[in-house]
Amino acid sequence: MTDHTYALSNAWKQARQRLALLEDELDPATRRRLLACGVTAGWQCLEVGAGGGSIAHWLCQQVGADGRVLATDIDTTLVAVDAPPNLELATHDLTRDPLPPAEFDLVHCRWLLHHLPDIDDAIGRLLGAVKPGGVLLIEEPDFFPVHAGAPALYARFMDALTRAVVAHTGRDCYWARSLPAMLEHHGLQAVGADAQAAVLHGGERLARFYRLSGQQARPRVLDTGLLAEADYDAALDLLDDPGLWAFGACTVAAWGRRPA
Numbered sequence: 001m002t003d004h005t006y007a008l009s010n011a012w013k014q015a016r017q018r019l020a021l022l023e024d025e026l027d028p029a030t031r032r033r034l035l036a037c038g039v040t041a042g043w044q045c046l047e048v049g050a051g052g053g054s055i056a057h058w059l060c061q062q063v064g065a066d067g068r069v070l071a072t073d074i075d076t077t078l079v080a081v082d083a084p085p086n087l088e089l090a091t092h093d094l095t096r097d098p099l100p101p102a103e104f105d106l107v108h109c110r111w112l113l114h115h116l117p118d119i120d121d122a123i124g125r126l127l128g129a130v131k132p133g134g135v136l137l138i139e140e141p142d143f144f145p146v147h148a149g150a151p152a153l154y155a156r157f158m159d160a161l162t163r164a165v166v167a168h169t170g171r172d173c174y175w176a177r178s179l180p181a182m183l184e185h186h187g188l189q190a191v192g193a194d195a196q197a198a199v200l201h202g203g204e205r206l207a208r209f210y211r212l213s214g215q216q217a218r219p220r221v222l223d224t225g226l227l228a229e230a231d232y233d234a235a236l237d238l239l240d241d242p243g244l245w246a247f248g249a250c251t252v253a254a255w256g257r258r259p260a
């Protein structure tokens with residue numbers, strides 16, 4: 001039976017560690033993109049699916065005391081830790097709960113939409129919260145690079161893992177390349193995009209992130225039938241092997257302005 005719940009819950013005992021590894025990997029490029037979008041003192045920002053909270057907390061520093069950051073997630077426990085005074089929190093499910101309409105200079109989400117059943121609907125909801133003239137920035141992984149030149153077991157594990165965690169959506173994790181076109185179809189102006197493929201080294205940060213993800217999602221990964229239990233165990237060992245060099249996901253970032 002398909003499990004419709006989020007596969008990688010923040011309530012898991014190692015969720016903080018897992019999300020911190022992802023943040024260390026992705027934050028430098030995200031911060032660069034946010035600065036290029038113009039984020040500055042006094043801005044009203046919305047961070048959706050805030051996870052471990054590093055970007056929400058960083059945005060609070062950028063917007064200062066005259067600005068405001070609203071961070072939402074289905075589970076805000078981790079983002080709430082050491083929250084700065086200009087951070088507001090809301091427990092919020094993007095698939096069904098409303099967002100404040102046309103209120104934010106910036107709306108941002110990262111590595112969220114691939115978990116949701118209807119990406120177009122989610123983009124529409126995010127866009128509805130952007131002020132006229134404000135910016136929407138979305139960053140999502142496309143896993144095509146994992147198949148390039150890596151050991152077959154690694155590629156098979158990553159394929160099974162990503163299919164397992166998004167099985168309830170009816171999609172795979174090879175669609176983020178379409179994000180810029182999706183933003184244009186939603187009527188955003190001055191749409192821009194870039195993409196960065198991660199390099200993974202066995203035993204290091206990104207490999208540890210995928211190892212933890214695989215451990216958290218173990219029953220779902222095995223349920224896919226794409227990987228026997230012995231191969232699953234061997235893949236976890238491979239992720240610990242310093243001889244492994246491979247590509248991780250390619251994060252596709254796309255941004256644009258809501259028409260004034």
Ligand SMILES: C[S@@+](CC[C@H](N)C(=O)[O-])C[C@H]1O[C@@H](n2cnc3c(N)ncnc32)[C@H](O)[C@@H]1O
Binds near residue numbers: 019049050109112
């Ligand atoms: C892969 S984590 C990414 C966290 C953070 N955006 C980052 O990039 O570091 C996905 C986050 O989305 C949240 N999430 C999952 N489904 C959601 C939904 N329907 N609405 C809002 N947040 C959701 C999860 O709780 C988790 O914190």
